[in-house]
Amino acid sequence: METLVVLGGGESGVGTAILGKKLGFEVFVSDKGLIKAAYKNVLIHNGIDWEEGGHSESRIMQADLVMKSPGIPDTAPMVRSLLEKGVEVISEIEFAARYTKANLVAITGSNGKTTTTMLTHHIMKQGGLNVGMAGNIGDSFAAMVARENFEHYVLEVSSFQLDGIRSFRPHIAVITNITPDHLDRYDHIFENYIASKFRIAMNQTEEDYLIYDADDEVITGWLKDHPVRSRKIPFSLEKEFSEGVYIKENELITSINNQQSRMSTETLTLQGKHNQKNAMAASAVAQLLKIRKSTIRDSMQSFQGVEHRLEQVLKIQDVLFINDSKATNVNATYYALESMKHPTVWIVGGVDKGNDYLPLMPMVREKVKAIICLGVDNVKLVNTFSSVVDVMVETTSMNEAVQIAHKMADKGDTVLLSPACASFDLFESYEDRGDKFKQAVRGL
Known part of the structure; x- marks a missing residue:
């Protein structure tokens, strides 16, 4: 019986384990972190062997085939050791x-x-x-x-x-x-x-x-x-x-x-x-x-569109609030700003993945009346845009960001959350960030 080792006990890892078991592989799931309870229950229910909080190297090195979750880089020591040994390491797809x-x-x-x-x-x-x-x-x-x-x-x-x-x-x-x-x-x-x-x-x-x-x-x-x-x-x-x-x-x-x-x-x-x-x-x-x-x-x-992608949340006193939390890079935010039809209060910031904000400059000049930075480190944003807009505010809480935006916006304006950054400094994920934005808007 061939051994399939699955590195990572998330959606793709547990899915691979289920298919592997059905195909007759001997399956072992190993996660360096903790496996979420919902996924753990699926593994237990299917009788699949698993570990969390670290990798048993000797057992993993016995694999005939390894599926690694997309979040694990090729440079991870365990992956390198497997490849050096000639073990095939593939993705779920x-x-x-x-x-x-x-x-x-x-x-x-x-x-x-x-x-x-x-x-x-x-x-x-x-x-x-x-x-x-x-x-x-x-x-x-x-x-x-x-x-x-x-x-x-x-x-x-x-x-x-x-x-x-x-x-x-x-x-x-x-x-x-x-x-x-x-x-x-x-x-x-x-x-x-x-x-x-x-x-x-x-x-x-x-x-x-x-x-x-x-x-x-x-x-x-x-x-x-x-x-x-x-x-x-x-x-x-x-x-x-x-x-x-x-x-x-x-x-x-x-x-x-x-x-x-x-x-x-x-x-x-x-x-x-x-x-x-x-x-x-x-x-x-x-x-x-x-x-x-x-x-x-x-x-x-x-077609209704995608949650957290230019999602219209609410209109309050003729101010439209738009959730574009899925915009985790500059290009996505460029598209969002480009599609704005009214003066915009822009909520931006998060974990910068080496962003170059200059391509946004023409859109910001044309569309944005105020910027609210929502992140732990906003230095780059402030340096890039402070000379272009009249008002720029820094904040580290979604509620505060939404309340300030609401005060700044006049009738007919739009408040746009389009962060151009990853969410992990203040939120669990872009979905969590978008949900918190929607909650804050509904709480106004």
């Missing part, structure tokens, strides 16, 4: 994909991947396809392969998950965009991060498709020097294609395999240029899967 014959649609990118994944899943489901949604979003892909019998999967995949693939081959791959993010995991070399994202297409053949943003110079530049074998389907707000997706005279036009469909951009529920791009990517997938044009159109109109 690699492990699960080996045991399903389903059609895989995989979506990656620095921003927009969650919205694009949810929108694509929504259209496929409305189109009557038997489809599951997993990966970086919601449920573990491996657990789904163990428990369900979906014919299609839409997977949101991160660069960390792609680092651990060997044979993973999506029939349709999407790269929404690539901007500097997580560079601490890539030796602060942007090229390493780009290469990681493009692993999504490394096993694709001429029968597969790569859908990508042709306005993104990082993507188009990389493709020039590193050609892919898959058929390329570009989308753009600026160019037109004989094969691809583009916008002309307020119509979103999808032209693939000599089939063309058109829909008015007015019908898209989600506003903003970045959401037009997410819609383009999703409509390209839908057309490749031969979903009816009317279904695609209806689905775009009925």
